[in-house]
Amino acid sequence: MIRSLKGLSLLEFKNVSMGYNKGHDVLKDVSFKLEPGSMHFLTGPSGAGKTSLLKLLYLAHRPGRGEIIMFGRDVAKSPREELPKLRRRIGVVFQDFRLLDHMSAVENVALPLRIAGGSGAQINEHVEELLSWVGLKQRMQAFPSELSGGEKQRVAIARAVIRRPDILLADEPTGNVDPEMAERLMYLFVELNKLGTTIVIATHDNGLVSKIGAPRLHLESGKLLYLEGTRPPSEFLNQDGEFKI
């Protein structure tokens, strides 16, 4: 298991550049390394390349140049047929949720398990448990059109984590919810991270970044500035030095 490989990188970008339709590069010579079980924020102004970097991370795009070593493979050069299995190890929370409108909350969350070929009873049990955990026990059969922004966000998060991914990517996960919900969602991410999931959260919310205090991957005009994390303010930590959110 990757999670037990302490000290080894789960993901490494080596001089990665990327552009769209042979246009100019939106990511320039980006290099960084993520350790298993780490948590990072991805920050930067609009147009800095955060979404493009996330696309490379969730294997929706290939880089123009450079290497992306993920789970021990150079995914930039891996054949197409290998990518679905790798994608199943990555959970993604999209900014616009990307829930399937014709499926209920429970069906949406069950989707990754069904794609992986899980059996019906096992899926239902697991999904219901997780939806209860994110506070949606009473809304399981609701369709996305019947859910509020916060509820959709929680369904999207539940769908992203249902298979215990090795990497969880979240694009502005608190952008559509009120501060109280944002805090609850962040608590969820911190808990998942404690369980060993590597997490990358793209956000504009500097307050959130300083509150959690995780390291930042900061992008400016397609260039990455890797900023080491600062310890969060003491009021967010308990006596054991853990987050008390």
Place this chain on the structure above:
Amino acid sequence: MSPSFDFLPSVKNREATKLLPWAMAIMVYLSALFAAGSLLLHSGFDEWASSLQGRVTVQITGEEKSAIMSEALEIQDELRGTPGIKSVRILSDEEISALLEPWLGSGNITDDLPVPVMIDLETSDDAYVNLDALESQVRQYSENVYLDDHARWLSHFYNLANTIEYTAFSILIMILAASICIVIFGTKSSMAEHKKTIEIMHLMGAQDHMIAKAYQNRFMIYGIKGGLGGLVLTLLTIYILFILIQNISEGLVEIPSFPFLTLSSLLLFPFFFAFLTMLTARVTVLRELGRMV
């Protein structure tokens, strides 16, 4: 093998492919109709041609009925003694009138009409009859004797039947090509309509074969639904046409009974079209997905 489940929206939301079963029904209807026409023509012609095989008609003309009848009797005797000839029979006046009736009308064949005397000859199955030699042989009894083994006329008819069959086959191929185009168009439209769903499935690790399977299963059902509808319409049309032809041709040509056995091959059409639809949808989806990362 990749797991399969139907992740596509339900019937009500399938705008792009709602009309596909209708299109398939029309395609199956047209192709089955052409195939049925071709099959019926083929089997009917074969049956009719084989009934003429080994038969020669001897025709004796003349002004005087009694004179040509006595010539006919002499020719009959001559032919009966010829090796390779199985049977010889002079057609009765009633039989000749019955042959002419559809063309001249009932009761219009009067005694003063110069109707020829006809002899029906049946040759042995394994015998080769030299028509020219036979004609010289019988010409000693009458100058106005003509032999016809229907070969020339049959060869024209064979050519016509072949041309019709090839044309029907070409039309069938064109219908199949059009059906494939319709399915490709329908599949692409459906994929464009459900682009978001496919992208999400793709990003969550669904393999191309899983997505293709959902499409191929759905399109196969469209094919079967449309195909069965088209087949029912085809059989109904053939039956109505058969009844109409039977009524019109009464007395002119002998129409065989409804060819259930020949047409039973049409039952395969809906399944063939369903398979074609399924295969086309699968290939189209896989090709489209192949363009994604």
